[in-house]
Amino acid sequence: MESEEKTLKDYLQIIRRRKYTIITPMLVLLLLSVIVAIALPPVYRSKATILIEQQHIPADLVKSTVISFADERIRQIQQKLMTIDNLNKIIEKFNLYPKEKNLVNASDLAEQFRLATTLELINADVVGKGKNTKATLAFTLAFDYKVPTITQKVANELVTLFLDENIRSRTQRAEESTKFLQEEAEKFKLEIQKIENQLAEYKDKYSGSLPELLSVNMSSIARIENTQQQLQLQEKMLVERRINLHNQLASTSPVVIESGDNKNTKVETRASLEAEYKNLLKKYSNTHPDTKALKRRLDEFEEPNKGQASNANINNPAYLQLQSELNIATVELQNINQQKIALAAQLKKLETNISQTHQVERGYSDLMRDLENHKTKYTELKAKYLEAKLSQNLEAEQKAEKFTLLEPPRVPEKPEKPNRIKIIFLGFLFSIAGGLGAGLLAEMMDNSIRNHNVLTQLTGSEPLVVIPYIENQEDLNRSRKNKINFTLLGLFLIVGAALAIHFFYMPLDIAVNKVSDRLSMLF
Template identity: 25%
Template sequence: FEYLKILRRRKAWFIAAFVASVAVGVTLAILLPKTYRSSATIAVQAPAVSLDLVPARADLSREERLLALSQQLRSQTVLARVAREEQLLSDRPIEVVTGELMRRIEVLPTKPIARDGDRQELSAFEIVYKDGTADRARRIADRLANVFVDEHSKSRELQAEGTAEFLSQQLNRSQQRISALEGRLRAAKERFQGKLPEQTAANLQTVSGMRSQLESTSNNLRSELDRLSLIDRQVQAMKQGAAPVGVGVANQGATPSPQQRVTALQRQLATARTQYKDTHPEVQELERELQLARQEAAAMSQQPESTRQELLAGDPLYQQTMADRNLTQLRISSLRRTETQLQRDIVRYQSQIEASPMVEQELSSLQREYDIERDNNKHLSEKHSTAQVQEQIARTRGGERFSVLYPAYMPDSPESPNRGRILLLALAAGFGLGLALVFARDYVDQSIRDARAVQDEFAVPVLAEIPRIHTA
């Protein structure tokens, strides 16, 4: 009963707060502007062609697709066209009008009628528009739906055309880069001809053959040099009047030269001394003949050079020996030229073999760049072919399409304000506010109103209590 007493005592506060709250609620219900809601339903139609020819959609959830569609609907292209066709500008900036439209638009999903596994497919959605008049809400909602469907088809077509054009340009640039890389590869191979990695085995085989040929040529050259040395000694012996070393006498009946006689007598004397003593008559005869022969040889060696050359010029053996000497010199010169050329060729081929790794590294870099560009060209060609097919599909509208399933309806009543709800809220708020003010006012009031309050406040007994006297 204590709370009832407080409420009875402070009823003026309660009534004032309640009446004020109800008055505010009634005022709001009357003065708030009306807002009408209208919506059009857009159907998402499946592609009319094979799914293999339609670009795969991004793996988006229903909410993500709704967000993407909402962004397309709120694009400046769609809103500006709606503003112009509905004549909403009226000398106002286009940005202001499109901003107002954007705030009044809402995209909501409808109940899904298709599923893709565990995921719900977006088969339709609503375009909601709110306005102050019912007719304008219906007209603009209907216009938004039609413009959105038309602009979406155009944007898909423009996107397909732009994609095909872009890929065509990229493909042309890729082909130009391939041509340039082919030219660089061809020029590099021509510049490094003989040093190419694929020629290394042939170069090694050639060097091996040249080394064998060089070894054979060196052996032949040494043989010819030995032969020339032998011939030179023979010629020198002939010029000194001695018989050629290792060569028999050409004419057996010819008179031997003094030097030949000296040589023969020395050989006979050596043989006789092995058989007889030095006092033996045969040994003494040979010594005497040897001395005479030496005197004749010394006398002959003192003859003029011209006389000796005349004698040698008429000697057929000497002429043959000189001819052999000249021929040997020619062979030596040829073998030396061959040896020098072989050494140069070996050095050249060896340098080519040693340069092969660096050439391979440079060519491999070019080849790798060429292979990458060729693969890129192949991928671009495939993408370009696909883009051309998709462009054709977009032009014929054979891909995923949007269509107006239900046009916008005429709203019967405003969506807001909800007067009944406002009044109920005002009554509830007035009741709560009145109670709060009553108890707050009583809490701050320090007046003493009965004996118990006196005892609680001063801790003294109450002796008597005078009741309230009501006057007439």
């Protein structure tokens, strides 16, 4: 058999019939919600707003060494500060959670402190490089605790730690960057000195074969070859002169003979002696005294020319002059030979240097390239070091990006939680739902026949007569009494709600003014 479809009138009759079943759990749940709202301890919140102030000096002039995003740095600072040791120091300093200290360990206390701390970022949409991005402009830092004054002190302590840690971390990062660049620059400076020493040793080892000396060596070779040609020409001339001097010397008598009283000096020559000797041989034999004497004179004439006669017997100035010129020519030839030998050695050395130039050039070019690369890198590092030094000064003087306390933490005047009005309101809703649910459950479990429709469904036929419920005086009195009770209950709920608003949310006069202001704005 199909179940009866209930109408609104049926539900109203059920509510009327089960009113006590509905009202009792409703009142119990409402009372419990009120008790919970009143019994929960108040938790106050002290909140500070910290502005992320941008760098004062344009970044084109001085760049900061801290390039991470603001939200990333904030989270890093939070992780550094929210360690168990740091949080326990704060807990001990302000004597937080005195009851929990004996019940839980330090880690649980620190975790409870973390849960009481709230950090929220304030972002804004920024258009940059053709796309929309989120930029962190500020952030709020709040702390929740049951004592308002302590809440403000702890929040102020957290703000101070955040600001100090930001300055310390930025300064430390700038110092580390400066120190790193300085150390790297010193390393390259030592490398440059090392390469310069290697280059000096290389130049000393291959001093004549360096690439920049190739043109000098080539011009030196040309100059030496020209000098050799000149020396060969001079040598040829000196050789011819020596031959000529030898011939003249051979035909000149080294001795001058004086004859007669007129002091005329006769200079004998080999040719005249030989002619005279031949004439004597025509007249006399070779054993004749005159012939022998002239032969001795001829022999004496030959011996000085061979260098075997004593210089003391030579008194012919012309002979001495020729002999001196011959000696000078001989010395000059010796000098020319020595010069030729020296020039040949120089030429050989230069040719060796030139032949090694291409091989030396490769090693020399490698060293010079390394030197130039290291110098370029050293110059770049020095420039970056100077920039980092400026950035360090920028951080030290707090001219770079910094955290500025925009709104300091204040002593809270009203608790942040629990929201007693919300708890009571939710309790009111749950009490209504619970009461109605209890009434419907009781109705579903009751098998009584309440109207003719149920009877018709059970018997399958309509009843002949339906007599409605006839109220007597007792029913009327009960109905009047119920109306009075419900009226009193409504007044009690209204007064209770007003008192709850007054004591747990805001004074009624202020609430009335706010409501009237909003209504005036709407209408």
